[in-house]
Amino acid sequence: MNVDIGNILTDKSQPSLDKHEFEELAERVRVGHERIAEGRENNEFGYAALNLPETVDSDEIRRKTDHFADSDAVLTVGIGGSALGAATITTAVGNDEVEHYVLDNVDPEHTQSVLNSLDLGKTAVHVVSRSGTTAETLATFLVVREAMDDAGVDWTEQTIVTTGDDGPLRTLAETHALPALDVPDNVPGRFSALSTVALVPAAIQDCDIDAFLDGGKEGAESLSPSLSDCPAYAYGAVSYALGQRGADMNVMMPYAERLEPFSEWFAQLWAESLGKDGGGQTPVRALGATDQHSQLQLYRAGPRNKLVTFVRPQETANVTIPETDIDELSYLGGSELGSLLDAEFEATEASLATAGCPNVRIEIEQLNEQSLGRLLYDMEAACILAGELYDVETFTQPAVEWGKRAARGLLGESEFEEAAAIAEKNRHIID
Numbered sequence: 001m002n003v004d005i006g007n008i009l010t011d012k013s014q015p016s017l018d019k020h021e022f023e024e025l026a027e028r029v030r031v032g033h034e035r036i037a038e039g040r041e042n043n044e045f046g047y048a049a050l051n052l053p054e055t056v057d058s059d060e061i062r063r064k065t066d067h068f069a070d071s072d073a074v075l076t077v078g079i080g081g082s083a084l085g086a087a088t089i090t091t092a093v094g095n096d097e098v099e100h101y102v103l104d105n106v107d108p109e110h111t112q113s114v115l116n117s118l119d120l121g122k123t124a125v126h127v128v129s130r131s132g133t134t135a136e137t138l139a140t141f142l143v144v145r146e147a148m149d150d151a152g153v154d155w156t157e158q159t160i161v162t163t164g165d166d167g168p169l170r171t172l173a174e175t176h177a178l179p180a181l182d183v184p185d186n187v188p189g190r191f192s193a194l195s196t197v198a199l200v201p202a203a204i205q206d207c208d209i210d211a212f213l214d215g216g217k218e219g220a221e222s223l224s225p226s227l228s229d230c231p232a233y234a235y236g237a238v239s240y241a242l243g244q245r246g247a248d249m250n251v252m253m254p255y256a257e258r259l260e261p262f263s264e265w266f267a268q269l270w271a272e273s274l275g276k277d278g279g280g281q282t283p284v285r286a287l288g289a290t291d292q293h294s295q296l297q298l299y300r301a302g303p304r305n306k307l308v309t310f311v312r313p314q315e316t317a318n319v320t321i322p323e324t325d326i327d328e329l330s331y332l333g334g335s336e337l338g339s340l341l342d343a344e345f346e347a348t349e350a351s352l353a354t355a356g357c358p359n360v361r362i363e364i365e366q367l368n369e370q371s372l373g374r375l376l377y378d379m380e381a382a383c384i385l386a387g388e389l390y391d392v393e394t395f396t397q398p399a400v401e402w403g404k405r406a407a408r409g410l411l412g413e414s415e416f417e418e419a420a421a422i423a424e425k426n427r428h429i430i431d
């Protein structure tokens with residue numbers, strides 16, 4: 001994986017980084033790296049995520065998922081960090097013969113429609129919650145379980161759980177002797193893509209999860225105190241520096257349909273980790289080339305408050321565009337969809353650069369298990385480094401917890417003072 005930051009090091013870019021600022025940033029990266037290395041050494045909360053490629057037991061994941069090898073589908077029941085990593089991996093490098101569905105929302109119509117579409121007797125269900133208490137996940141699982149009962153399916157034969165040492169989900173797994181995996185110690189959900197949390201559906205799809213972890217190991221080996229030698233830190237550092245100079249939005253725009261959920265995964269990583277103390281960078285999800293035709297106008301001509309991050313696999317499978325007898329289309333005939341996508345990408349990048357809109361290009365050779373493991377690892381390292389530079393508590397999400405307590409108070413779980421704010425809402429309805 002490499003990161004090209006050239007387009008933010010020119011005076012044209014607004015904001016940009018000059019030579020002096022770049023050198024100052026490099027010094028701060030050196031200090032940030034030392035802190036990260038110390039956190040990894042002591043397996044501290046959060047920093048432990050960067051040790052996962054070494055500490056995860058892929059044999060155990062395969063052993064526990066063996067029983068589900070003949071499934072037609074796998075259904076993840078989880079939310080946020082307990083769902084987005086799995087969706088990212090199976091969409092990017094999964095095997096369509098075992099379809100992966102995700103229920104990460106309590107929208108009743110969607111839940112019902114997914115359940116109606118599944119042959120529940122041939123569906124493996126992976127219920128994931130680090131805390132084991134997330135209301136959406138547990139409620140959805142109760143609905144899935146009942147749907148299996150109603151269909152005459154023994155849900156205990158179809159279910160595997162990944163959770164922490166205690167909590168209602170652990171109790172459920174123990175009560176029914178379900179196969180269970182542990183969430184990794186000291187790793188927040190959004191940093192757990194290289195672990196049991198995200199790898200179960202990939203293992204059931206028979207993906208090469210060791211190659212994925214090898215990609216993570218490659219990322220770990222690439223971490224170095226030198227900004228100029230470490231793509232992950234370079235990305236984290238320049239995103240931070242541009243954010244401080246006004247680029248308070250980060251548009252993640254992969255040029256590969258298979259990376260669409262990657263932008264969602266990145267959005268949680270960036271938003272929950274860095275959105276603190278009045279600062280942070282708002283992640284925006286985009287997809288090339290599709291969103292050139294809906295969002296690019298704003299990126300090029302709107303406010304200079306964005307960094308656009310392109311992610312591009314250099315090699316892809318290709319489809320030839322058939323020749324046509326329509327003269328105006330002759331320039332397309334005989335060419336390939338991949339060449340068209342490449343041209344669109346180059347043109348978009350240049351259009352932003354010439355307009356002074358800062359952008360960074362991340363390239364991987366081709367999209368496979370190994371390169372994806374590297375990409376996710378590097379983005380996590382970038383985020384942790386950015387957290388050091390912002391000087392925030394990267395690994396907590398108190399603002400989200402506030403909302404969770406308010407909702408649970410409203411549902412009557414117990415007396416949470418946050419629930420009172422719901423009654424205090426200021427209304428001014430125009431009808």
Ligand SMILES: O=P(O)(O)OC[C@H]1O[C@H](O)[C@H](O)[C@@H](O)[C@@H]1O
Nearest residue numbers: 080081082129130131134189400
């Ligand atoms: O894995 P769980 O404990 O169920 O948590 C799922 C999600 O819940 C919250 O909303 C947190 O903000 C997320 O960081 C977390 O990934």
